[in-house]
Amino acid sequence: MGEEECHKEAKQDPNLPESSAGNSSLRKAIDFLSSLISLSHSIKVFPVKWQMIRTKLEELNSGLIALENCDSSENPAILGLISGVMVTVKECYDLARRCVDLSYSGKLLMQSDLDVISAKFDSHSKKLSEFYNAAILTRGFALVVSRPCVGACKDDMRFYVRDLMTRMKIGDTEMKRQGLVNLHEAVVEDKKYVKVIVELGDIVNVLVNFLDSPEAEIQEGAAKVLSVVAGFDSYKGILIGAGSIAPLIRVLECGSEFGKEASARCLQKLTENSDNAWSVSAHGGVTALLKICAGGNRRTELIGPACGVLKNLAGVEEIRRFMVEEDAISTFIKIVRSRDEVVVINSIEFLQNIASGDELIRQMVVKEGGIRALVRVVEPRSSCSFKAREIALRAIENLCFSSTSSVGVLLNYGFVDQLLLLLRNGEVPIQELALKVAIRLCGTSEEAKKAMGQAGFMPELVKFLDSKSFEVREMAAEALSGMVLVPKNRKIFVQDDRNIGLLLQLLDPEQENSGNKKLLLSILMSLTSCNSGRRKIAHSGYLKNVEKLAEAEVSDAKKLVRKLSTNRFRSLLSAFWHS
Incomplete structure (x- = not known):
């Protein structure tokens, strides 16, 4: 059937749209396809098959719309394709009308007819793709559909994404590249497009296939879009199911720097779920990532997410062992010194x-110089942010505080001085964190307590006893109670009369905003073991606060009063026998 005859038949069908005589055959085909897509939405039977046909119709329609802006649309081969499309559209209209009217003779026969018509539309799309790939078509304006404005309805968004997908599937390299750029801009600007991509389904497979493209820009574009999709927990399983892990790792191994970066970011998001760790390891991802991190001349934008993936994988025992064997510890201790915060x-x-x-x-980390590297991050004069210092302090706690030998190494690297500087001059959040670390450090060893006392921690802790924050007051009192257990620290503490005066002052029963009275009394009790401390407590004008608490039956206060009274009595006896 020729093009003219096809048009005549199509025109005779009352269900097909009217078209002016001046319209080209291409425009008529587009109009007929649009009308058929609209009609398909009203079909209630065989919904799965009609959904598949509708997807193919929308794909073919987008491809034909792109043809309108090509300089070769009057090519005989193109005209033959359009003619064939018109014939298939006529046949499909007939099937659609019979499904709407429920006038078909049998379900099995109709299902078979729908399968045949679906295959014909597939054939037309494939032929159109071949024309693009063979450069029969010369593009005038490759992308003609504008992105819907923010807040557009879902149908407009779906049409736009389908149009991009069609161009990416049938277009040349430049059309694919531009389509990926536009798709990435869309998902970054409006996250609703991510849901549209997932719902369309096939586009995820197209993007995954693009990761193996020989064109670097196509790889990069696909990885960037997939990275945005991977940021949604509910869609990670879809990317895994589409087989994205292996090609992402191939990009890490052989892609461009920008492609590797986008691939690493995508893998970092996918491996937040440890279930995917084995898949990355099985495809050689650990080796590829360690190689990236070990390359000192790499861009930090690439090393950051590569570190992030390995961090996620380190929780798996077997993978952790493999990393250690591959010298990952020394590699990561070196890159702790990076200037890039991520x-x-x-x-x-x-x-x-x-x-x-x-x-x-843990011992290997210490031996390889991990403590020294972490102390450098904590150092107040470094350019590191609060976040980096916070994480470094927590790492020091976890790696060092459980071992006396590690604490000794930590002290040798001047950690106590760094911690004190943060306590004195840091911003409020870092001061609170330093205070928490100081409490834990106090509990690690006698040497740590001595080092902290000599460095000047106690006067700073006394200041925090009068803080507005109850939690800070508690922490300061807890740290002090640990430190004054060391005789040398007690002597240092009582040298300043203000220290004992403030402790006693804070025990005022009528003062609500005070530290933990139990801890304060415990500190004072420790100080009575020191002669000068005992005398200063006994002669302080604020001793009455302790006596009031003792009268109120506070047991620790009563013990302290008894201790002071006994010592006073002993002093009187001593004076009597030596007179």
């Missing part, structure tokens, strides 16, 4: 994760 944070978290619950690995 790299610093991810590398510190990696070291924490890999050493978690494993004493041998």
Whole structure:
């Protein structure tokens, strides 16, 4: 059947749209396809098959719309394709009308007819794709559909994404590249497009296939879009199911720097769920990522997410062991010194994760110089942010505080001085964190308590006893109660009369905003073991606060009063016998 005859038949069908005589055959085909898509929505029977046909119709329609802006649309081969499309559209209209009217003779026969017509539309799309790939078509304006404005209805968004998908499937390299750029802009600007992509389904497979494209820009564009999709927990399983892990790792191994970066970001999001860790390892991802991190001349934008992926994988025992064998610890200790905050944070978290619950690995981190690297991050004069310092302090706690020998190494690197500077001059959040770390450090060893006392921690802790924050007052009192258990620290503490005066002052029963009275009384009790401390407490004008608490039957206050009274009595006896 020729083009003219096809048009005549199509025109005779009352269900087909009217078209002016001046319209080209291409425009008529587009109009007929649009009308058929509209009609398909009213069909209630065989919904799955009609959904598949409608998807193919929308894809073919987008391809033909793109043809309108091509300089070769009058090519005989193109005209033959359009003619064939018109014939298939006529046949499909007939099937659609019979499904709407329920006038078909049998279900099995109609299902068979629908399968045949679906295959014909597939054939037309494939032929159109071949024309693009063979460069029969010369593009005038490749992308003619504008992105719907923000807040557009879902149907407009779906049409736009389908149009991009069609161009990416049948277009040349430039059309694919531009389609990926537009799709990435869409998902970044409006996250609703991510849902549209997932619902369309086939586009995810197209993007995954693009990861193996020989064109670097196509790889990069696909990885960037997939990375945005991977940011949604509910869609990660869809990307895994589409087989995205293996090609993402191939990009890591052989892609461009920008492609590797986008691939690493996508894998970092996918591996937040540890169930996907084995898939990355099975495809050689751990080796590829370690190679990236070990390359000192790499861009930090690439090393950051690569560290992030390995950090996520370090929680799996077997993978952790493999990383250790591949010298990952020394690699990550080196990159802790990076000037890029993301790299610093991810590398510190990696070291924490890999050493978690494993004493041998923890010792390796210490031996390889991990403590020195972490102390440098904490150093107040460094350019590191609060976030980096916070993570470094937590890592120091986790890696060092469970071992006396590690605490000794930490003290040798000047950690106590760094911690004191943060306590004195840091912003409020970092001061509170430093205070928490100081409490834990106090509990690690006698040497730590002595070092903190000599460094000047106690006067700073006394200041915090009068803080507005109840939690801060509690922490300061707890740290002090640990430190004054050391005789040398008690002597240092009582040298300043103001220290004992403030402690006694805070025990005022009528003062609500005070530290933990139990801890304060415990500190004072420790100080009575020191002669000068005992005398200063006994002669303080604020001793009456302790006596009031004792009268109120506060047991610790009563013990303190008894201790002071006994010592006073002993002093009187001593004076009597020596007179």
